[in-house]
Each structure stands twice: as C-alpha cells, then as structure tokens.
Amino acid sequence: MFPFISSQFIFFLTIGLVLFLPGYAIIKAIYGKKTPYNPLEIFLISFGVSLVTIDVILILLGKADVPLTRTSILTSLFTFLAICLGIFWFQKTKTNQAVPKEPTRLSFSKKETALFVLLMFLSIFFRTAYLKNTISPTATDLGHHMYWIKVISQTQALPEYTKTDIVKENEVYKIGTPQKIEDFIIGEHLFLAAIQIITGFKVVSSFPVILLYLTDLMGLLAIFVLTYALFSRFAFANLAALFSLFLLGPLFAFSSSQANFVSGGVVGNLLGNVLIPLALYFFYRALEEKQVSFLVFGIFITFGLFYTHHLSAFVFIFALLATFGLLFFSPEKALADLQEIFRLLLSPAVLLIVFSTIVFFFFVLMPSYIQNNAVQTVLGAPSRSTKEGLSITQLSFLTGEVRMILAILGLGVLLFFKNKFHRQFALLAGWTGMTFLMSWKPTLVNINIPSSRIANYLVFPAVIAGAFFLAWFFQILKTSDKKLFLKEYWLVASFLIILLFGFTGGYYDNTKSLKENVSANSAVITYDSAKYLTTRIDKTDLILKDHNYISNDSWMKIFFMRDYNFPLTRSFFFRYEGTNREQCTFSMISDPNSTFGKKCFQETGTNFVILNPTVDGGQFEKNKAFWKIYDSGSISTFYLKQ
Amino acid sequence: MEKSKKVILLIVAMFLLSSLWLSYISQKQMNPDYQKDWWTLSFNSPKSSSLDFVITNHSKGSNFHWQLLAGTTSLKEGDVSLQPGQNKTVSISPEVAASNSDKKITIIVTDAKKSVKEIYKNLP
Numbered sequence: 013m014f015p016f017i018s019s020q021f022i023f024f025l026t027i028g029l030v031l032f033l034p035g036y037a038i039i040k041a042i043y044g045k046k047t048p049y050n051p052l053e054i055f056l057i058s059f060g061v062s063l064v065t066i067d068v069i070l071i072l073l074g075k076a077d078v079p080l081t082r083t084s085i086l087t088s089l090f091t092f093l094a095i096c097l098g099i100f101w102f103q104k105t106k107t108n109q110a111v112p113k114e115p116t117r118l119s120f121s122k123k124e125t126a127l128f129v130l131l132m133f134l135s136i137f138f139r140t141a142y143l144k145n146t147i148s149p150t151a152t153d154l155g156h157h158m159y160w161i162k163v164i165s166q167t168q169a170l171p172e173y174t175k176t177d178i179v180k181e182n183e184v185y186k187i188g189t190p191q192k193i194e195d196f197i198i199g200e201h202l203f204l205a206a207i208q209i210i211t212g213f214k215v216v217s218s219f220p221v222i223l224l225y226l227t228d229l230m231g232l233l234a235i236f237v238l239t240y241a242l243f244s245r246f247a248f249a250n251l252a253a254l255f256s257l258f259l260l261g262p263l264f265a266f267s268s269s270q271a272n273f274v275s276g277g278v279v280g281n282l283l284g285n286v287l288i289p290l291a292l293y294f295f296y297r298a299l300e301e302k303q304v305s306f307l308v309f310g311i312f313i314t315f316g317l318f319y320t321h322h323l324s325a326f327v328f329i330f331a332l333l334a335t336f337g338l339l340f341f342s343p344e345k346a347l348a349d350l351q352e353i354f355r356l357l358l359s360p361a362v363l364l365i366v367f368s369t370i371v372f373f374f375f376v377l378m379p380s381y382i383q384n385n386a387v388q389t390v391l392g393a394p395s396r397s398t399k400e401g402l403s404i405t406q407l408s409f410l411t412g413e414v415r416m417i418l419a420i421l422g423l424g425v426l427l428f429f430k431n432k433f434h435r436q437f438a439l440l441a442g443w444t445g446m447t448f449l450m451s452w453k454p455t456l457v458n459i460n461i462p463s464s465r466i467a468n469y470l471v472f473p474a475v476i477a478g479a480f481f482l483a484w485f486f487q488i489l490k491t492s493d494k495k496l497f498l499k500e501y502w503l504v505a506s507f508l509i510i511l512l513f514g515f516t517g518g519y520y521d522n523t524k525s526l527k528e529n530v531s532a533n534s535a536v537i538t539y540d541s542a543k544y545l546t547t548r549i550d551k552t553d554l555i556l557k558d559h560n561y562i563s564n565d566s567w568m569k570i571f572f573m574r575d576y577n578f579p580l581t582r583s584f585f586f587r588y589e590g591t592n593r594e595q596c597t598f599s600m601i602s603d604p605n606s607t608f609g610k611k612c613f614q615e616t617g618t619n620f621v622i623l624n625p626t627v628d629g630g631q632f633e634k635n636k637a638f639w640k641i642y643d644s645g646s647i648s649t650f651y652l653k654q
Numbered sequence: 655m656e657k658s659k660k661v662i663l664l665i666v667a668m669f670l671l672s673s674l675w676l677s678y679i680s681q682k683q684m685n686p687d688y689q690k691d692w693w694t695l696s697f698n699s700p701k702s703s704s705l706d707f708v709i710t711n712h713s714k715g716s717n718f719h720w721q722l723l724a725g726t727t728s729l730k731e732g733d734v735s736l737q738p739g740q741n742k743t744v745s746i747s748p749e750v751a752a753s754n755s756d757k758k759i760t761i762i763v764t765d766a767k768k769s770v771k772e773i774y775k776n777l778p
Contacts, residue, residue, distance in 0.1 A: 016681065020674055051658035118658070125661060132665050140672045147680045218680035222673045229669060532683035537692055540710075548700055636758070636776045641700035643771040644692060651700050653776070 019211070023219060026210045027226070029089060030203060034069075035061030037096035042305060044103040050118040056233045060290040061309070063203055063283065064316025065092070070202045071319075071377050074170035081168055082210050118240055124250050131254065135232060135261030139271045143225060146275035148532035149216050154277020155566030157200060162215045162570055164205040170198065173380055175576035178594045178616055185596050185615040187554070193576065194381050199320030200279040215570055216539065224274045224282050231285035232261050238289040239476045241296055242436050243483070252476075252483035259475045264412045273468075275531075281468065284324025287317040289472060291328065296439060299349055304359045311362065315369040322381045323461065327447060327469045330457070335442030342434050349435070401453050402463045410467045411474050418478025419444060425481055436480070443473035534646070535564040541622055541647045542568040554618045555579035558601055561624035562647060568622075580618065601628055605635050619652040686712045687738045693718075695763050695771040698743055703777060705746035707761050711736040715766040720744060722761055724754040751777055 035058035039047060049057065069088050070080060078084050120128060149158065163171045173196045179188035204220055213219045240253035264270065273282050294310030297303065318325045339346040356362060408416045423444060426437040450457055451467035459466075545555065555572075557565050557579045565581070572578055582601045587593060596612035601623055603609045612618070621632065625648035632638045632650045642649035682688045693713045698706040709718055716738070721731040729750060734742050751759065760774040 016678065020677060023677075024670060024673075051656065051662055055662050120657070125657060129661060129664055133668060136665075136668045136672050140676065143676055144679060147676045148683045149680075217684070218677050221680075222677060225673065225676075226669065229665075532680070533690060536684060536686045536690065540686065540694060544694075544696055545700075639697075639700070639775045640773050641775075642694065642696040643773055644694040645769070645771060646692075649696075649700075653701075653778070 019213070023207075023211055023213070023222075026207050027223070029086075030066055030206050030210070031062045031226075032058045033062065033093060034065040034089065034096075035059060035063075037093050037100075038065065041096040041099040041103075042308075044100060048117075048301075048303065048305075052118055052233070053237055056230060056237055057290070057309070059230045060234070060286055060313055060316075063199075063287070063320070064312060066206055067199045067202045067316060067319055068372070070206060071170065071198065075376055079168035080164060080170075080205070080209060082212075085206055085209060117244065118237075118250075118253075120250055124254060127254055128257065131257045131261050132232075135229070135257070138262055139225060139228070139274070142271040143221065143275060146531050147218050147221050148535060149218060149221065149567065150531040150535040150564045151275055151277040152564075152566040154220060154279075155564070155568075155570065156576075157196075157204070157277055157279050158215050158220060158567070159569050159573075159576055160196060160201045161205045161208055161220070162573060164201060165209055165215070166573065170377075171196075171201065173576075177577055178580065178596045178612075180594065185594070185612055187616060190575075192380070197280060197320060197322055197379055197381060198377070199316065200283065204279075216567060220277065221275060224277065224279065225271075227282045227286060228270060228274050231282065231289075232257060234286050234289040234293070235260055235472055235475060238293045238296075239479055241293050241300075242439065242476065243480060246487075248483040248487040251486055252479050255479035255482045256475050259415055259418070259478055260471070264415070264471075280321030280324060284317065284321040284327075284469075285472065287313055287320060288324055288328050288331075288469075291317060292331075292439065292443070295332075296435065298356055299352060299435065302352055302356070304356055304361050307356045307359075308361050308365045311365050311369065315372075319377075319379050322379070323465060324469075326459075326461075327450070327466065330446045330450060331443040331473075333442075334446035335439045338438035338442045338445075339435070341430055341438065345434050401455070402451055402467055404452070406464075407448070407452060407467055407470065410464065411470050415471065415474050415478050418481050419474035420477075422477035422479070422481030422484075425484060426477070440473055440477045440480070444470065444477055447473065531564070535567070537644050537646055538562060538564045539567060539571065541642060541644060541649060542571040544642050545620060545622075545649065546571050549620065552617070553620060554616060555620040555622065556582065556597060556600055556618050557622040558582045558624060558628060560584060561627045562622065565622075579620075579622065580616075602631075604631055604638070613652055619654065621650045621652070622647060623650070624648075693765065693771075695761065695773050697761075697773055697775070703751045703775070704748070705751050705759055705761070705775065706743055707746070707773065708741055708743045709734055709736060709763055710741035711738055713738065713765060717766045718763050720761060720763045722746060722750070722759065724750075724757045724759055729754075 032055075036054065038061055039049070039054060039057060047054065066089075069092060070085070073080060073084055073088060149155070160171050160173070172190075173193040174190035175193055176187050176190050178185055204223060207213075207219065207223065208215060211219070236253050236257045239256040240249050243249040243252045246252075260270075291310050291313040294306045294313060298306035298310060314325075314328070317328060339349055357366075402410070411419075423437075423441055426433045426440060430437045446457075447466065447470045450459055450461075451463045451470060454461070454463060454466070549555070551574075555578065557568060559565055559581045560583075568579055569576060580597050582597045585598075588595060588598045595608070596616060599606060599609040600612050600616075600618060601621060604613065604621075621638075623629065623632075624646060625643070626646075629640075629648055633640070637652055638650040639653055640648055641651045686692075691713045694708075694710045696708050696710070698704065698708050705722070707720075709720070711718070716735055718734045718736065719731065720734060722729045730746070732744070734744065736742055755777050758774055758776045760772055762770060762772045764770050
C-alpha cells in the first residue's frame with residue numbers, strides 16, 4: 013500500500029508543478045499581488061497557461077538539443093518559477109502594494125456556493141462512476157498517443173511523427189521508408205511526456221486517463237468562468253454560470269466530448285475544450301474592460317491552441333471570424349469595438365507577444381500539420397459521406413436535445429435584445445452558428461472534415477446560450493409583477509417542464525452510456541500476447557495483427573517500440589474498400605493461402621500473425637507452413653516457418 | 655480563508671479522492687490475476703524446432719493436463735500444478751523432434767474445467 017500512496021503523492025505533486033505552478037507564477041509576475049481575477053479564475057487560468065508554458069519550455073529544450081530528462085525538465089521549471097518569483101518580488105518591493113481584497117467577481121452567496129459545490133460533486137461523481145470500468149489504459153486513440161509519449165521518454169527528444177507502411181514498387185510489396193503523420197500535434201504529448209518523465213510512471217498505466225479527467229473538469233470550469241464573464245454586468249450572471257455548469261457537468265456527463273473522450277483518449281479535443289473558452293474569455297474581457305494584459309493572455313492561449321490541436325484551432329478561428337462579423341449587426345458599436353481592438357493591438361505588450369509567437373512559429377518550431385501542408389486537405393468539397401454534414405436530428409442527438417432547444421431560445425433572446433447584449437450575441441451566435449454550419453452544411457464553408465468531429469464542439473456554445481436563457485428567464489420570474497398571477501404560474505410551469513426535460517434527457521444519456529464490462533479484462537490478455545513476442549523476435553521479424561476482432565490492440569506497439577506501425581495492422585474492413593490503400597494487410601489475414609496473400613507474406617517478410625482464432629484461425633490451420641505458437645483462447649499467434 | 659479558496663480546495667479534494675480511487679482500481683484491473691480467469695499455452699522458442707512449452711496460469715484453477723502428439727499418436731503426457739500467477743516450462747527432449755520430422759507435433763493442454771488449448775509445429 014505504501015508504494016501506491018507514495019507514487020500517487022509524487023504524481024499529484026508533479027501535476028501541481030507542471031500544470032498549475034507555471035501559469036500561477038506568470039499571473040503573479042505580470043500582476044503582482046493585485047490581480048483582476050477571482051481565485052477560481054486564477055485556478056483555471058493557471059492550468060491553461062501552464063499547458064502552453066510547458067509546451068514552450070520542452071520545445072525550447074528539445075530544439076536546443078538538451079535531452080528531455082527528469083533533471084533538465086525540473087531544472088527548467090524551477091528556473092522559470094524562480095524568474096517569475098523574481099519579477100513578482102521586484103514588483104512588490106517597487107510598488108509596495110497593499111494586499112488586495114478578494115475581487116467582487118464571481119462572488120457567490122452561501123446558497124449559490126453550495127449549489128456550485130453540489131454541481132461539481134455530481135460532475136465528479138458521474139465521471140468517476142463512468143471511468144471505474146474504463147480507467148485502465150485500453151482505448152485505441154490513447155494507445156496511439158502514448159506510443160509517442162514513450163518515444164519522447166526513450167529518445168529524450170522531441171518526436172518525429174513518422175510511420176512505415178507496406179508500399180508497392182514495381183509490382184513488389186515491401187516495407188517503405190518512414191512517412192510523416194499529419195494527425196499528431198506536439199502539444200498533445202508534451203505535457204503527458206513531462207509528467208511521465210518526472211514521475212517515471214509506466215506508459216501503460218492509468219495516469220494519462222487521470223490527466224485527461226482533470227482536463228475535462230477544467231473544461232467545465234472554463235465554460236463556467238466564460239459564462240460568468242459574458243454576463244458579469246447583469247444581475248443573473250451567477251445564475252447563468254451555475255446553469256452552464258448544470259447543463260455541462262452532471263447532465264450528459266458521459267457523452268462524446270466529455271467522459272467518453274476521457275476514457276477514449278481524445279487528447280487534442282479535451283485540451284481544445286479548455287483552451288478555446290479560455291481564449292474567448294480573455295479576448296472578451298480585453299474588449300469589455302479595455303485591458304492589454306487580457307489580450308496578451310488571449311494571444312498566448314491561442315498560440316498554444318495551434319500547437320495543441322489543429323481541429324480545435326480551426327473551429328476557433330472560424331468562430332472568431334464569425335463573431336467579428338456579427339459585431340457589425342450594431343455598426344456603431346462595432347466601429348467603437350474595432351477602434352478599441354486596434355488600440356490594444358498596438359500596445360507594446362501585445363506587439364511583443366505577437367512578435368515572440370511569430371519568431372517561435374517560424375524559427376523554433378512550426379506545428380506539424382502546417383509543415384506538412386495538411387491544411388489544404390481540410391479545405392474543399394467533402395471527400396466522403398461522413399464529411400457531407402449531419403442532419404438536424406443527428407446534431408440534436410450529439411448536442412443533447414434539451415441543450416439544443418435551450419440554445420436556440422437563448423440565441424433568440426440575444427438576437428431580440430441585441431442592443432443590450434451586443435457582444436454576447438456576436439460571440440455566442442458566431443461560435444454556435446459557425447460550428448453548427450460547419451457540421452450541418454460543410455459545403456457552405458468549404459471544409460472537408462468528418463462532420464461528427466466538428467459537431468462535438470457545438471455543445472459548449474450551446475450550453476452557454478442555453479444557460480443564459482434559463483438565467484434570464486429565471487430573472488424575469490423573480491422580478492415579474494405579482495399582479496400577473498396566472499401568467500406567472502404559466503411561466504413557472506414551463507420553466508419546470510424545461511428543467512424536467514433537461515434532467516431526464518441528460519440522465520437518460522448518462523445511463524445509456526455507462527459501460528458494464530471492465531475494459532481491462534481483454535486488454536490484459538492482448539498485452540500478454542505482445543509481451544510474449546517481445547523477447548522472442550529479432551529485427552528481421554515482422555508482425556501483423558488484426559484490429560477488427562482483437563481488443564485494445566493499438567497499445568501493442570508500445571511493447572515493441574519499433575515503429576508507430578509495428579505491428580502492421582489489418583484495419584477495419586471498410587477502409588480497404590474502393591481506395592488506393594495497400595491490400596496486403598487485409599489479404600494476409602483474410603486469405604493467407606491465396607496467391608496474393610502468399611506473395612505479400614514473401615515480399616514483405618511478415619512472419620508472425622496475431623489474430624482471434626475463433627474468427628480467423630481456420631485459414632491458418634489449413635496451411636502447414638504456419639505454426640501455432642501461442643494460444644490464450646481469445647488470441648492466437650501463428651508463425652510462418654520459411 | 656477566503657470563500658473562493660475554500661471552494662477550490664474542496665473541488666481539488668474531491669478530484670484527488672476520485673483519482674486516488676480510480677488509480678487504485680486500475681492497478682487491480684491491470685493485475686492479470688485479479689478477478690480474472692485465463693491461462694495461456696505457448697512455445698518457449700517459437701522459431702526453432704524446440705518443443706519446450708510454457709503454461710502460464712491466471713485462472714482460478716491450478717491443475718493442467720498436457721499431451722504431446724505426433725500426428726494423431728500420443729507420445730507423452732503429464733500433469734502440471736500451477737498457482738495463479740505462476741508459469742511452468744515443460745521441457746521436451748530434442749530427440750522427440752528429431753525422431754518425428756515431417757510430422758505435426760501438437761501440444762494439447764486441458765484445465766480442470768475441461769477448457770482446451772493447443773499449439774503445434776509442423777516439423778520439416
């Protein structure tokens with residue numbers, strides 16, 4: 013028990029050091045003792061800013077050819093913290109600031125505080141209930157990501173995102189040279205790698221899921237804080253923020269973009285779900301309160317977003333452009349805002365951060381998807397049906413029907429009162445509208461991305477718009493004329509119906525999504541089949557595995573650490589239909605005794621096959637050239653004796 | 655302490671407790687012997703003619719019966735007792751492989767619940 017407790021203590025200490033202290037130190041260095049943030053905002057901002065800061069530190073170390081070890085990472089972090097502390101101390105002694113009172117921002121009554129705590133408790137409770145069967149390292153996407161964490165740990169350097177594959181040259185199949193992979197972005201991996209290197213935890217363990225769980229919770233807080241910021245000038249601001257937490261936290265807790273993404277290891281999306289609202293929060297406050305520091309932070313977070321997740325950055329840019337356009341619904345106010353934006357942009361601090369990010373982008377490291385010109389692949393007409401847009405029904409299902417309805421109502425009210433809610437309307441309508449358009453009719457915005465992936469982003473602005481509607485509605489009830497007795501009761505009734513609809517819809521989704529089986533049971537068997545071979549093969553051996561009927565197989569590569577694509581994989585069958593994709597990995601398992609299958613075995617040098625014997629064993633048992641060398645019941649391994 | 659800071663500490667505490675519990679159960683779930691019932695049969699040297707094989711036990715039972723066949727003829731058999739988490743390598747004399755070239759040598763292992771696994775080599 014003691015080793016477990018001590019390892020967990022080190023783990024949480026490392027989380028604090030890597031994911032909170034750098035951001036907190038920057039805030040203190042910039043503002044000194046008097047910050048324009050409530051402690052909850054500082055808590056959230058520390059996390060978001062730390063995410064970007066650790067990326068920058070590790071990239072600088074890597075580019076300077078400093079090995080990424082526990083010593084170098086800790087030394088860099090402590091040096092950075094010391095510099096920030098020095099700046100803070102210098103500011104403190106220079107200005108002799110008195111200890112400020114807690115700002116009145118996000119100031120809750122006792123009941124509101126209790127409600128906030130209750131909602132956070134329910135959010136954590138439901139996520140814990142879901143994750144108890146999925147906490148172990150088993151998800152396909154996470155397996156792919158954790159391979160790169162182990163690469164960083166083993167090579168002590170920044171990763172080169174490449175993989176080898178079977179290629180056909182002059183009618184001969186062989187293993188080709190490493191080709192670049194566009195789908196991985198360095199910011200998804202560096203914070204995980206930093207924590208893995210410092211703690212020494214095994215890559216195949218629960219720590220990445222715990223970190224994603226934390227990221228998901230910070231995403232909740234980001235929406236909560238953004239909602240408050242948007243409506244901070246109004247009496248219902250607290251209520252709006254609490255409703256946003258209600259609609260996002262305990263309801264639909266397991267759906268995609270929430271706990272499902274946590275256990276699924278959808279790293280980039282989860283990070284984007286924190287960084288997008290945080291960036292919008294800073295930009296909004298910069299415009300609203302005309303403070304340069306907010307714009308500086310907003311630019312920093314946006315810069316980090318581009319190094320973290322291309323899809324999130326893409327959605328963010330579109331949302332920002334739409335917001336900017338919608339500001340001109342009120343032209344006079346828009347012109348005033350534009351003037352203010354230019355004034356802020358021309359301030360020395362903003363020019364410095366913009367210059368720094370440009371220098372970093374062009375001279376230190378460019379995000380891989382820009383280096384590989386992957387951007388042009390996502391623009392243009394949809395290349396297959398999954399990118400042609402979702403129906404309204406599908407979008408409602410993904411977003412949650414009640415949230416969709418509330419969002420429409422909220423946007424309607426914002427539009428009706430757009431003079432009063434000028435900026436709020438522009439931001440929420442722009443964000444929601446653009447995301448909706450990109451996932452409903454992508455041809456109208458000329459994008460070529462799976463529509464369901466875009467639709468996952470719709471939840472967050474929809475929740476804020478819906479929360480606004482509920483809070484505004486509730487405020488109307490509270491302040492309504494009591495003489496309108498009957499009318500008030502009708503309003504209360506419809507409000508309660510909405511809440512009931514929300515509860516049942518949200519909790520129904522929760523119960524539907526709960527996993528019954530522990531995912532680790534099959535994973536342990538799969539990993540054993542990989543471990544069996546690791547000590548029994550040499551560099552000339554080539555393994556092929558099946559992805560269709562073996563669970564958790566994407567983690568196998570972590571045991572071999574030879575290449576991202578080792579073992580080779582017979583992928584999902586639909587991926588081989590009507591494409592230029594090589595067919596060897598398909599035929600070598602599906603039809604190993606065919607002429608083509610044998611040709612592939614001979615020319616690629618594949619000599620080990622890992623598969624599910626109940627589905628694919630028969631075709632191998634017919635062929636005397638194959639030896640059955642491993643059997644666990646659900647997985648068998650065959651060896652091709654040449 | 656200011657109210658906001660107390661709330662943050664409370665949230666952090668809830669997350670810590672939740673994470674601790676999840677990490678603890680994950681450790682158990684990833685234990686191949688914890689609440690699991692499986693075992694494996696494999697050749698110690700998959701690429702050579704050696705017929706030494708390994709039984710690895712992660713099941714609730716402990717008794718295994720093995721049989722070595724050349725074609726359909728039983729050459730050897732025996733019993734192995736293994737506790738969960740243990741494995742045993744059963745050595746087969748190289749003479750068996752040498753004297754049964756050009757035959758399919760099959761190792762069949764049966765556990766107490768009559769669950770059967772087999773591995774084989776088609777000796778050249």
